[in-house]
Structures are given as C-alpha cells and as structure tokens.
Amino acid sequence: MLRRGGILIKSYPDFAVEPRNVRLALCTDWFAPHGQYGRTYSCWSVILTSYNFSLGMCMKPEYMFLTMVIPGPSNSKRCIDVYLEPLIKELLQLWHVGVLTHDHAMNQAFMMRAILMWTVNDLLVYGMASGWSTAGIMGCPVCMENTQAFRLQHGRKACYFDCHRQFLSHDHPYRRNKRSFTKNRQKRKIARPRLTGDEIHRRVEQYGTVVEEPLTYPPGYGNVHKWTKKSIFWDLPYWNTHLIRHNLDVMHIEKNVFDNIFNTVMDMDVADPTSGPGH
Ligand SMILES: [Zn+2]
Known part of the structure; x- marks a missing residue:
C-alpha cells in the first residue's frame, strides 16, 4: 500500500x-x-x-x-x-x-x-x-484526446455515456451487454494504457x-x-x-x-x- x-x-x-x-x-x-x-x-x-x-x-x-x-x-x-x-x-x-x-x-x-x-x-x-x-x-x-464523448443531439451538451466500458477486463459480461448501455452495441475495444507520470510530464513541459x-x-x-x-x-x-x-x-x-x-x-x-x- x-x-x-x-x-x-x-x-x-x-x-x-x-x-x-x-x-x-x-x-x-x-x-x-x-x-x-x-x-x-x-x-x-x-x-x-x-x-x-x-x-x-x-x-x-x-x-x-x-x-x-x-x-x-x-x-x-x-x-x-x-x-x-x-x-x-x-x-x-x-x-x-x-x-x-x-x-x-x-x-x-x-x-x-x-x-x-x-x-x-x-x-x-x-x-x-x-x-x-x-x-x-x-x-x-x-481518456484525454482519445475520448469517446459526444454531444447530445438537441442540447449540445457533452455526454460521457458508455465511454468507459473499454476499461473493463476483456471477458467482462458488461462488454457483451447490448441492452444496458448503448443499444445493440458491444464493446470490443481495449482502452489505451494510462499515461505514466513521465509521459504526462513530457507533454506539459x-x-x-x-x-x-x-x-x-x-x-x-x-x-x-x-x-x-x-x-x-x-x-x-x-x-x-x-x-x-x-x-x-x-x-x-x-x-x-x-x-x-x-x-x-x-x-x-x-x-x-x-x-x-x-x-
Ligand atoms: Zn474517460
């Protein structure tokens, strides 16, 4: 710890x-x-x-x-x-x-x-x-620039619905769930590894x-x-x-x-x- x-x-x-x-x-x-x-x-x-x-x-x-x-x-x-x-x-x-x-x-x-x-x-x-x-x-x-966020069609507000199933383990049942998240969509994509402190430091330097x-x-x-x-x-x-x-x-x-x-x-x-x- x-x-x-x-x-x-x-x-x-x-x-x-x-x-x-x-x-x-x-x-x-x-x-x-x-x-x-x-x-x-x-x-x-x-x-x-x-x-x-x-x-x-x-x-x-x-x-x-x-x-x-x-x-x-x-x-x-x-x-x-x-x-x-x-x-x-x-x-x-x-x-x-x-x-x-x-x-x-x-x-x-x-x-x-x-x-x-x-x-x-x-x-x-x-x-x-x-x-x-x-x-x-x-x-x-x-997620940074790789975000899957989108704008709502009418209100134009940013929406993060169903953006983070990609962080679940590859065989997690939620990934195959087509009803509880975006309709009829499975999530196969694996999330990009989190940037390390050194990588972020190099970006902001x-x-x-x-x-x-x-x-x-x-x-x-x-x-x-x-x-x-x-x-x-x-x-x-x-x-x-x-x-x-x-x-x-x-x-x-x-x-x-x-x-x-x-x-x-x-x-x-x-x-x-x-x-x-x-x-
Ligand atoms: Zn995110």
Missing part, C-alpha cells in the same frame, strides 16, 4: 525509511461564507491532511491543517497556482532539506521531511490542479505556467488537447513518479449530482452547483 510506503520505498528509500517523515494530501474546495447559495462571494480553502495517522484519524477535522484561505469575491480558476506557490516552496524545502523537529516520545531532535502524495478534489478543481480542463468534450483526464503565460492557453487547446497550463505541482521533483497524482472526492461529487437533480426537479433558480461552492 502506498501509505505504508510501497512505491516510496522503491523510489525514495531514504525518505521511506524514516516513519516520522510526513505523507500529505492536499484538498482544495470552494466555500461560501455567506451561506450555501450566497453566490456573490466565495472563497477557496486549501487543507492538508496527513496519512501518517491511522485511517480512522487522518480525515478527522482536528487533524486537518487549514493551510490557506484564498479570499473572494471571485476567483481566477486557472491561476490557483499563483496562490499555491508559497505552499509549493515550503513543500520543496520539506522534501529537500526538512525542518528540525522535536520528537517528544523519543526526546530527540530530527529533520522531518514531507512528501505530497496527491490532491483530493471534485471534478472542477481536479481540472484546476492537474492543468487538464475537465469541462466539455475531452474533459476526461484519463512544453507549456508555460500561469506565471509565464497568465492570459493565454497553450496552442491547440480545445482542438488536440485540454491542457490549460503546466501545473505548479510539476515543480515537485517527485510528482512524475507518483502512480496517482489527483483523486476525486466521490462523496463531494455525489452531493453535486444530488444538488443538480434536486434543483432541477424543484425548479430552483440557482447556478450549476458543480461550478460553485461544494459545501
């Missing part, structure tokens, strides 16, 4: 051998200080959690570290990297050098280092953190960061790719060796889906909850 050290032991044995070194996750989300539907003002919270705690403890509020609050009233989504820069600088120091820390149990001082394992977000913030826009066609950050290119998207955006920037997380020297860099918070997305359905059914006049505060 990653949190017990698996890939860390292989890639960074000097880091993994010290159990007091900290494994962190970064959670970013909107919140509206003036109530759930007060859409005139929204903030960003950036929270770090530590996987050194047991699974029952690491997501408890008392062990979550509110690292920064990015004030509103509106937020430039692509430019979250500018706000994250001081945090990334501290993470770099924590990785390369560490900080002198007192171990109360052993009564000794040691250099504590830290690694950022991944981010945990809803789909919208996933796009901001990873740099691959998750909106519209080609919004799936796994040619693009500018939001500091270098604050106003323009990389050439080809929307046509051949959905990269909006070279994400600041690539500054972390270990980022390309992680198997998973960005995670989706499923409970959060479930709430957004529920809000959408509920507001539609009740004919409530609110903006799309997936584009606003998550809590």
